[in-house]
Amino acid sequence: MEPLRSTDPARIAGYRVLGRLGAGGMGVVLLGRSPGGALVAIKLIRAEYADDAGFRTRFRREVAIARQVRNRWAVPVVDADTEAPAPWLATEFVPGPALSEAVGGGGPLPERSVRALGAMLAEALEAVHGAGLVHRDVKPGNVLLGLDGPRLIDFGIARALDDTVLTATDAIVGSPGFLSPEQAQGRRIGPASDVFSLGCVLVYAATAGRPFGSGPVEAMLFRTVHDTAELSALPPGLRPVVEGCLSKDPQERPSAADIRRAFAEDAVGGSWLPGPVTHLIAERSARMLALPDIEATSLDARAAGGPTDTRPGTGAGNTTAVPASPGRRRFLAYVGGGVALAAAGGTTAWLVSSGDGQGTGGGGKGGGGTPRRELRIGLQADLSGPGAALGAGQERAARLAVDEHNAREDVPFTLRLTTVDDRGDEERARAAVRGFAEDPLLVAVIGATGTDAAREALVAYDEAAMPVLSVVDGDIRHLNRVFLCARPRNDMQMLPVSQYLGAYDIDRIALVDDGTEYGRQTTRFLDAGLRGNGRTVFAETVREGSRDLDAEAERIVAKKPGAVVYGGGLPGAGPFAKALAAAGFRGPRLGTQAVHDPRFLAEAGEDAAGWLVVSTAADPASVPSVREFAAAYRKRFDAVPPLFAAEAYDAVGLIAACALELDREQLSRQDLLPALRTTSYKGVSKSYAFEPANGMYTGTGVFVYRVERGRFRYAGMDGAEV
Known part of the structure; x- marks a missing residue:
């Protein structure tokens, strides 16, 4: 420079x-x-x-x-x-x-x-x-x-x-x-x-x-x-x-x-x-530490009796003049390739005293009667749009985790949950971020539940330097400096499929995508991995709503595959399952995260029987580790927890655990981000860990289900028990 x-x-x-x-x-x-x-x-x-x-x-x-x-x-x-x-x-x-x-x-x-x-x-x-x-x-x-x-x-x-x-x-x-x-x-x-x-x-x-x-x-x-x-x-x-x-x-x-x-x-x-x-x-990045922070402005210099910067600017008379910064500092830890780097910046912090006890999980006193500090967590979700069932489950699960934390007397702070309904809409998602960013007491956000809303929100969260955990979104295009993907990403969810095919020595695999970005992400690395291990792969594209679906299924079956892996999304999964059955294929059929949905069971009917489905969601109805959480959820809300509710519960626990580990009177968003990215946390659904450099998920957490009698039955985790 x-x-x-x-x-x-x-x-x-x-x-x-x-x-x-x-x-x-x-x-x-x-x-x-x-x-x-x-x-x-x-x-x-x-x-x-x-x-x-x-x-x-x-x-x-x-x-x-x-x-x-x-x-x-x-x-x-x-x-x-x-x-x-x-x-x-x-x-x-x-x-x-x-x-x-x-x-x-x-x-x-x-x-x-x-x-x-x-x-x-x-x-x-x-x-x-x-x-x-x-x-x-x-x-x-x-x-x-x-x-x-x-x-x-x-x-x-x-x-x-x-x-x-x-x-x-x-x-x-x-x-x-x-x-x-x-x-x-x-x-x-x-x-x-x-x-x-x-x-x-x-x-x-x-x-x-x-x-x-x-x-x-x-x-x-x-x-x-x-x-x-x-x-x-x-x-x-x-x-x-x-x-x-x-x-x-x-x-x-x-x-x-x-x-x-x-x-x-x-x-x-x-x-x-x-x-x-x-x-x-590493050397180039380290130089950024020496750059001046935002508070070193000409207005500060004038207040100290120093010279005024008169280079061309946007103020009157080409004089630079901005309000003095309150001395905020940012710490951003970036770790990758074995090199740890830090960069300076600014935004203050925020565990503060609060004893009002009002709202969702606010206030509270310690065992000695001293008001405890408050840590605020945001939750952005679709609560009234097409993803309302999923969003409501996450909100309820997060509230359950907040209340359980606040009931403890051995923690120095309470939690408060602030929820925003984005209805799955992009503009409402951006507005939600603006509201969260303006709250100086809010240090992290869980969300969003809709793919389009998540894409728009992540850009705004990055601009606001707000850590955001997503337990639903595994799109590998959404990497940025504040994002933590709290589940295996779309391409990595297919690893158990590779293990399964290898364990049973299955060759001649029909690998089907639906022409979407999701389909591309779920199939491309699996394709390369299977071919690299000497497997014969038939790469096929069957688009949603195809008028020749039966003919396409017959063409695939005519190649006599040993297994069919469907890497597409939910809309085309049910019709494809029916077309595959009509074409006479009875061998192993495997689907992705998107297929782990009751709508697949309804649309495919009896032709869904026998399908193996890989998913990053711990199904509360069948995964043993989630049963205690599911029972507490049913007791509290008189409802069955939907998919990803257990993961939202874990996300609150992860944020609270990081804050406890840091043990600071004042905790900033920027303090919390590197802590989240370098922590390991055992939740009720899975174990959480992240790549420090980019926030991608590195913990365990791909579940395998077999469709039996119209239900998803838990069959194992990460391919170990299938």
Whole structure:
């Protein structure tokens, strides 16, 4: 990072500017800190673009689209002002080096690292293309390296700049050596152009060279259009995929999904980067500790009789002036690849004295009559929409846990539960986050129950630096700095299926997805794992509502599979089970988390009998460890607890256990987050543990059920007893 120059603003909107990250033809990239303490990279657009009405229209449109990109390997747009005199956008800051820096300074990456890089960047491009964007500038400088994976940046403005930049003399869109032939010739481009650029990036990562050489721009562009790529130094294992990416004909290139599938097994497990690069990332991240906190403002300096910062800003007379911070500090622990890192920030804390005893679980006194401190927990759930039954069960279970905690006399604080009904609606989900964030006594949230609501809420929770535990959502796209996935993620729930098929030596497996993102997540790693163990796999897609469902089932059965694994969601599961039975298949049939639902039993009827279902929910009706909780729930609410109620009960216990372990008079959200991510907790449903770096679940907790007599009967856990 470089120091600020006299022409750089001291503040942009609510962000304090800390330094320069870089500059280019379109403007300058600045490091900023939000009022809540989060670090962001702010792109400030040059005046000549800002004065172009056409550019503003495109910029406005592209920023709106870019906000919809949701992928763990694509750096999200978190804020923007497309109407400012100097328009800008802010993205999440990644402290790691660019691929260009890592390779330029340390040499090529090992083949496995390059394969993992390809899988994760391809996944990011899938999300970009799925949002209707074409990146247009996939290059090593736009790939930042993190301990858990790469981050693709700059997908928010590439197309908006396209027409404007093309009007400039000797200007091209993209970077020579990494752009596609159609870009070099000024032709219309699509997602295949990004695939070509990705191929160039993989060559660079593996060889430290460009596939079409270097030298004058005109020469590189000519070779890109007319010459064959130079791949002699490329490891043989990478050549088939890379050669496909570098086809001159866009129609002959693989899709981003094809590339992801080709490299999928290398994107899983362990440190993905060589040691020197890991240490470089650690060193870069540690530097963030030295950055000034948000309270060091010019107003503070004026109060102390010091000089006033008069660099260009947003205040009157270009003088920076913001209210003094109350001295809040943030501590964010990031652990990954064996390196522990900390970053400074700000938000205060909050276990406070409260003896009113009002509301859900509030107040209370210790054994000596002294009012106990209060810790508030939020619960965001769909209580009146399509997921009301699930949400109400979580709310009741959380209340039961709160009341049981408050009945204890050996704890120094009481709990209070604050509940918000989001009805499964995205806007109400965002409003719920705003309400929680404004409560200084609330330190963590359990939620949300709806997939769409969860996606929207997680972005807002990240901005509010609010730890959020989800006992329902296992979508691997929802990784961010505050999220804890309190159940095995969608792709990992299938491990017992692999164990089952291996234990019974079953070959020729029909692996069926429904064409959805959920179906892709549940089947892709299982597919790679089965093939890697020498199994024959028939990968099939049977979409929900297919008019030829019977014919598709007959086609699958005609291949004589030893087992059929359905990796799709609930809507298509029942009809598929009936079609499979009608086609005469009687062998092992296995379903996912989504199939663990009474509606599957109702829709499939007698054709559901014998199905094995893997699930991350401890069914209160049949899992032995949950029986005591289920009895207490029935006694309290005169109702049978639904799925995931026991997990919500455990989530309250997990938060309380972390707070007890920290044993602080004042406890902040930022204190609690690293504690949650590094704790192990034995709940009534399962054992909880998390990846400190990203909050993903690492504990036990995949249950297997067999459908018998119209019910889900517990058959074992994590494949051990099936």
